[in-house]
Amino acid sequence: MQHPEVLHEIVDGASSALDVRLAARSGALSSHTSGLASAHVQGNLVVLPQAHAGDFLRFCQANPKPCPLLGVSEVGDPSLPALGKDIDIRADLPRYRVWRHGELIDEPCDVRALWTDDMVSFVIGCSFTFEHALLAEGIALRHVSQGRNVAMYRTNIQTARAGVFHGPMVVSMRPLRAADAIRAVQITSRFPAVHGAPVHIGDPAWIGIRSIGCPDYGEAVELMPDELPVFWACGVTPQAALAAARLPFAITHAPGAMLVTDLLHHRLAAF
Template sequence: MDITYEHLQGSGAGDVRAAIRSGRYSGQTAGLGAGCLQANVVIMPEAYALDFMRYCQRNPKPCPLTGVSDTGNPMMHTLGRDIDIRSDVPAYNIYRDGKLDGSADNILDLWSDDMVAFALGCSFTFEHAVQRAGVPLWHIRHNTTVPMFRSNIETVPAGRFSGKMVVSMRAIPAAHVDDVAAISRRYPLAHGGPVHIGDPAQIGITDTSCPDWGDAAPIGRDEVPMFWACGVTPQVAVEQAQLPLCITHKPGHMLIADVPEDAEVPVIAPQMSADA
């Protein structure tokens, strides 16, 4: 029997992952696993992994690296107990030669001994603190995926990886804008503070009712759009790199780790071969 989003609210990270691994839950994860770090996922052959690590190091706002697997080992030991990157994400996107080739609820048949998995911090993490401060978030109240947009902000290239920054948007009551900015800055592993506040056109967004990913969310009369660097940015970089195979999370469908959301996560480099 499937498990609903409402049923998982208030559940611990391990219980949410168990529902995902069993195939009983495949929905978005905003608001789930309160108190624990949520992470974007990028998986690729190790031949490209070192350049991708450089890309993350040069672009820490959209790509805050929180965990790296050993080559060929799907277990994310630094992020928690018994986290299997092949099955513990609700939905995966599969890219071939830079083009989206489909989605899956697990990648057991795609994983190979040369794969390296990366976990990147997600802004869903700081949303728990925002809600605790009494600030409403429309997409969580309505069980939708936060809207995400391609911006005109360039990232710093590394090897084959480059592209524009993707940003997520939340409409915040004007009286709470400074508070929300300050709260998010306390979470550098979850993209930190906003990259833009106010007029979307200034960062190349012409229509906030038509997001590139996620679901549209209204901007009320007394609300201000705030934009954060988004972990979908690597998916744009993957499109540009045209890797033969790359697997990511489906936007809004994150890995929930056992790591406390306010912890400083050690980054463990993968064991790559000398010719990687």
Template sequence: MTLKAQYTEHSMQVAYTPKQLRARIRYGEYQTNTSGQCQGFVQGNVVILPEDWAADFLRFCQLNPRPCPLIAMSQVGDPLLPELGDELDIRTDIPRYRIFHGGELMQEVMDIVNHWRDDLVTFVLGCSFSFEEALLADGLEIRNITEGVNVPMYRTNIPCRKAGRFSSDMVVSMRPMLAADAIRAVQICTRFPSVHGAPVHIGDPSLIGIHDISSPDFGDAVSIHEGELPVFWACGVTPQVALETARPPLCITHSPGCMLVTDLPNSKLAVL
């Protein structure tokens, strides 16, 4: 069976709608990465900040749309995002959260009900898991899905544009591919600027400051077969690196790979 046929068969056997998966997450029945879940629907990176830090972060996203493609922003103090999902509650509907104080990671938790405040603003950024579906549908292999692990992510020396208190080098995610498949991936992902768009680099990882491809900074290592090139996309973990520099008194994010699964179809983000 071809990869495209395998993907089609898998898509027809999806067990949960996004709302059902969020319910499982809310009640502690699903606590791992969301790659490959709820095919056809947008997944999002999440950053939650106090209101007095929100304007700077919004500007950082606007200046750096490749790693930080903004798809939703909440009202101050409101944990609900009805435009992204029926009954979606940002306090409970992500498998794992990270709590930062002064830019330092303090703990990882399964919900943030006890950490929620009336001055918090939620940002949801596009995620590479959304364009993985389009690549799979075209018959391209996604190695982290094949191997059942989180996508490998790396810090780079590619600078982002500074905005107020936020500055950072880019974090990238990596998927190994044959050269012809990498070219096809560029063509496909160019249609999805709201979920990171086309790759930012193909080939020698040292050219973007990655010195050991076998040791990702986030996620899990994957196999790279003979004749394959590492293909790198801008990654929504970039804001977490920016937070290390900005050092807000409080920030809450998703844990890498543990995304917010929305009711928004991926097709709505494609540029035809």
């Protein structure tokens, strides 16, 4: 349940990353994290038993655009000290997804009861960082202004296989005018740790998307006649790979409900 008075305090730009994590941990925050602790890097989450962690690490290394790694935990340790103070990966995201044999079975706000000593956590770069850079350069993002989760789509672009992990790349889409799209390529190229430059601009059918108005994840936004759809690789890609691998058990973030880290956006710029 969302507590409006607590959420109002979190949305204030002065809120720290730790404030957001503690709000999620307490149950006060259960919605998406876009716009919260706006100076801080957010990350997608995958949690796997140790038996599959090596293959998943290789999958991320083979697919750095959709799966740029920000951090990997020690086996069984729910903390990630390199990413933030007092992180408890089992409770510090607003919402999780639980997978069994490739099927989504639950979307809880806390996974402490499911945690075992062989779990390994992977935190993957999130587009919220480059969105921060785009907004700072005056490029408007419709889903942000409308308070929506970004639209995400499965594509016909196949990831490089590693062990049991394979499947389609998932992309996120932002409608932009041509001049802004060109500038967006330049800006996001500076951030390879959070997906970098777009993977496609223009006709969605070329990458296997049948209807731009029906995203597979997130929420649709209107595409104006003078705009191009611009597609970036997305950190929801591992969820498609997990479904294809049909692992006995896995945990991920719910789309849009990220881990807010203590890292700062500007520290991830490559140049």
